[in-house]
Amino acid sequence: xxxxxxxxxxxxxxxxxxxxxxxxxxxxxxxxxxxxxxxxxxxxxxxxxxxxxxxxxxxxxxxxxxxxxxxxxxxxxxxxxxxxxxxxxxxxxxxxxxxxxxxxxxxxxxxxxxxxxxxxxxxxxxxxxxxxxxxxxxxxxxxxxxxxxxxxxxxxxxxxx
Numbered sequence: 001x002x003x004x005x006x007x008x009x010x011x012x013x014x015x016x017x018x019x020x021x022x023x024x025x026x027x028x029x030x031x032x033x034x035x036x037x038x039x040x041x042x043x044x045x046x047x048x049x050x051x052x053x054x055x056x057x058x059x060x061x062x063x064x065x066x067x068x069x070x071x072x073x074x075x076x077x078x079x080x081x082x083x084x085x086x087x088x089x090x091x092x093x094x095x096x097x098x099x100x101x102x103x104x105x106x107x108x109x110x111x112x113x114x115x116x117x118x119x120x121x122x123x124x125x126x127x128x129x130x131x132x133x134x135x136x137x138x139x140x141x142x143x144x145x146x147x148x149x150x151x152x153x154x155x156x157x158x159x160x161x
Contacts, residue, residue, distance in 0.1 A: 003119050004112035006151035007133045007141030013038045014047065014099055020055070021095035023047050036132045036139055037103045043132045043139050045105035055094045055102060109134050112141065120148050 014023045034048035109132040133141035
């Protein structure tokens with residue numbers, strides 16, 4: 001079975017100069033874990049939930065970052081309001097960053113005619129969960145670990161029929 005048989009065609013993408021808040025909104029809206037990042041017609045990288053979450057764990061920013069639990073929202077003393085304002089500013093700064101500053105690059109991709117076993121091997125070797133799928137250097141799809149598992153399951157059912 002080939003990658004083109006299991007990939008999601010025409011994946012949701014984001015531009016390199018888009019703000020991180022746009023990428024985060026797309027991840028949430030489409031319930032996906034990562035997006036190809038485009039520079040014109042070329043795939044420049046991938047931005048994932050992990051990439052965005054890692055922005056919350058960076059040195060000085062972490063010291064200023066205060067995210068209350070639901071119970072703390074009710075019990076927060078007024079003196080903590082100052083920390084909340086710092087947190088709001090920090091999150092706004094993160095949201096305004098360009099995706100190019102947080103994306104993983106260079107992109108690891110695979111051709112649409114590749115075997116799914118090769119895609120699985122590449123993902124395992126690189127420690128990644130998704131691969132942009134290319135045809136003549138152009139993005140035509142994306143394949144995830146879940147797609148490969150489903151493809152293997154479908155293939156076994158067809159063989160058993």
